[in-house]
Amino acid sequence: DADVTQTPRNRITKTGKRIMLECSQTKGHDRMYWYRQDPGLGLRLIYYSFDVKDINKGEISDGYSVSRQAQAKFSLSLESAIPNQTALYFCATSDPARTGRYGYTFGSGTRLTVV
Amino acid sequence: EDKVVQSPLSLVVHEGDTVTLNCSYEVTNFRSLLWYKQEKKAPTFLFMLTSSGIEKKSGRLSSILDKKELFSILNITATQTGDSAVYLCAVNTNAGKSTFGDGTTLTVKP
Numbered sequence: 001d002a003d004v005t006q007t008p009r010n011r012i013t014k015t016g017k018r019i020m021l022e023c024s025q026t027k028g029h030d031r032m033y034w035y036r037q038d039p040g041l042g043l044r045l046i047y048y049s050f051d052v053k054d055i056n057k058g059e060i061s062d063g064y065s066v067s068r069q070a071q072a073k074f075s076l077s078l079e080s081a082i083p084n085q086t087a088l089y090f091c092a093t094s095d096p097a098r099t100g101r102y103g104y105t106f107g108s109g110t111r112l113t114v115v
Numbered sequence: 116e117d118k119v120v121q122s123p124l125s126l127v128v129h130e131g132d133t134v135t136l137n138c139s140y141e142v143t144n145f146r147s148l149l150w151y152k153q154e155k156k157a158p159t160f161l162f163m164l165t166s167s168g169i170e171k172k173s174g175r176l177s178s179i180l181d182k183k184e185l186f187s188i189l190n191i192t193a194t195q196t197g198d199s200a201v202y203l204c205a206v207n208t209n210a211g212k213s214t215f216g217d218g219t220t221l222t223v224k225p
Contacts, residue, residue: 040124
């Protein structure tokens with residue numbers, strides 16, 4: 001089983017629909033992140049969480065919300081999807097004590113298309 | 116605003132060539148610089164650098180950081196087709212989050 005699991009792997013949705021992307025991890029890491037990647041661009045941070053009670057906005061949080069249901073689960077919601085939210089979404093985890101050797105651990109990504 | 120700039124954006128070489136990828140940054144409270152390789156989907160970790168002048172090596176890949184001039188390079192010698200990927204540079208700050216560059220797309224032709 002993957003250390004960081006994202007579901008769904010692919011999703012096509014209509015403009016205006018609410019959609020949730022889920023992330024679960026077995027790494028035991030406290031820190032979790034949501035990034036999006038657009039073609040030809042790097043990863044941009046949407047939200048991050050350092051523990052269950054700590055949620056922080058990243059550089060592009062508008063139009064998104066998150067929920068940290070447990071240490072192992074971090075969900076990203078698009079309340080009313082729009083076409084420019086079409087992108088590849090990554091969940092990542094880190095353990096600050098071990099980041100030096102391993103960096104982030106990424107999920108396999110969710111490819112979201114909003115039509 | 117933290118900023119990470121990679122160059123070139125894309126590069127096409129032939130097997131056996133040596134390539135140098137560049138990463139410059141402007142961030143508040145620098146902690147470390149990381150290199151990742153992204154093939155089909157998720158990025159995978161290559162190196163983390165925190166100190167200037169100390170080269171990190173892994174096989175044909177090596178990387179070095181210059182904290183005075185605020186840049187890093189990633190070298191790949193004797194390139195192979197399996198090196199074809201997007202190489203991402205990221206800077207981690209004391210705030211505990213990483214800012215990524217746009218990546219360099221490397222294509223190695225047989």
